[in-house]
């Protein structure tokens with residue numbers, strides 16, 4: 001944004017809204033992203049972000065592996081202006097093999113939009129991501145998508161939120177017309193009927209018509225009355241809008257729509273502007289909030305290598321937490337205490353890159369050729385120094401022993417493995433049973449292993465052999481003196497993570513229970529998404 005650099009960061013921070021969409025694959029995240037961007041007019045034609053259906057898009061093809069699979073495994077941020085706000089929409093890769101990257105993005109946002117498919121409701125990946133939001137206290141807006149198709153009842157979907165994730169729905173719109181016969185919505189704040197009109201292919205912002213309740217009753221009759229009655233039922237069960245409950249993440253505003261037809265998309269954008277939290281001072285590692293208008297500071301939440309196949313570069317994505325970022329400024333990396341020059345800074349989304357000159361709290365900057373930066377690093381300028389807490393590591397579900405395919409490359413192997421561990425591509429574990437020479441790689445999603453194997457071969461010139469371990473259940477060992485109990489189990493062992501956590505891993509929940517039954521004194525703690 002080309003605002004003069006002396007503009008007050010406080011003012012700029014106030015108009016930032018930084019959020020991510022959390023959803024299960026196929027719920028319509030790409031479609032919604034396109035629709036939001038289209039509505040805000042950053043791209044002229046729906047389809048140019050994602051490029052589905054043969055349209056030339058900016059779908060990321062940074063790695064050949066991605067190309068082969070036709071999916072995106074990278075995260076970045078799309079920035080656009082809407083009303084008087086600057087919206088940063090951070091991408092969470094939604095593939096079924098999603099990895100820790102997806103979770104980490106949530107450390108860089110101030111809110112999330114939970115996108116549900118009206119026919120499916122809460123799905124496994126949505127639940128996992130929602131868990132992380134809840135753990136971090138991130139407020140969630142809910143968009144129930146695909147209302148143009150036959151699906152479940154609105155009341156039933158709302159009940160599901162209460163019953164399965166203890167989240168009170170507070171609808172701000174209510175669908176008029178059953179799923180598949182979507183005519184528009186009851187706009188709760190005004191009580192009016194907002195009627196949608198279809199446009200060819202949904203490529204343009206959907207025209208809306210506002211009708212008073214009387215007009216609505218006269219024109220759509222029963223569907224309107226039903227919508228009113230259903231909404232009233234929800235009100236009785238605590239669905240009245242309460243901003244405080246949204247902010248403390250115990251309740252969620254709910255909208256209904258159809259992203260593919262641009263129905264409900266304007267409502268969502270307005271809601272993001274009106275309601276989504278703006279950046280607040282982030283606490284440093286000692287718990288002291290860093291004032292938004294202090295000196296520049298940011299933290300790295302993602303490092304992506306090989307984004308540009310022509311120059312195997314490395315981009316570190318950082319979220320600005322305070323002050324004004326200006327391209328070219330020299331900042332300090334709090335981990336190494338070394339200066340870092342920021343000449344090459346970009347906004348990256350898909351293949352589209354543009355140079356960033358200035359950024360404010362809430363924005364995401366992509367630091368190109370940032371080989372010295374690691375996930376979790378803090379960057380700052382001036383004094384005093386600041387260091388933000390490290391990013392959480394998540395419970396891995398996949399484990400593999402790594403060995404060099406070519407034993408003469410042991411040195412490159414070690415260097416590469418350590419680098420991947422430091423970047424957070426995989427978690428690096430060691431075990432008493434195997435020793436340092438045979439590190440265990442652990443991942444939330446198996447695709448992390450593919451990225452690791454690819455990079456070991458092509459970047460570090462040290463092809464690796466991965467032998468998968470049969471573990472699928474993991475807990476944190478509560479008491480170090482009990483290591484031997486787990487190590488002695490036939491289907492379990494203890495693996496040490498670089499952050500000092502002792503992970504007790506088991507072939508399955510059954511073998512865990514058997515060991516616990518034989519050793520009731522064993523202290524095991526859950527390890528989902530620890531902070």
Ligand code: GDP
Nearest residue numbers: 025026027028029030031145146149258259260
């Ligand atoms: P993603 O995997 O979450 O990014 O989902 P996509 O945006 O790729 O959408 C998955 C499929 O659902 C595509 O075929 C979309 O055209 C379709 N889709 C998305 N939104 C809607 C909607 O509102 N209504 C209908 N009927 N289909 C939709």
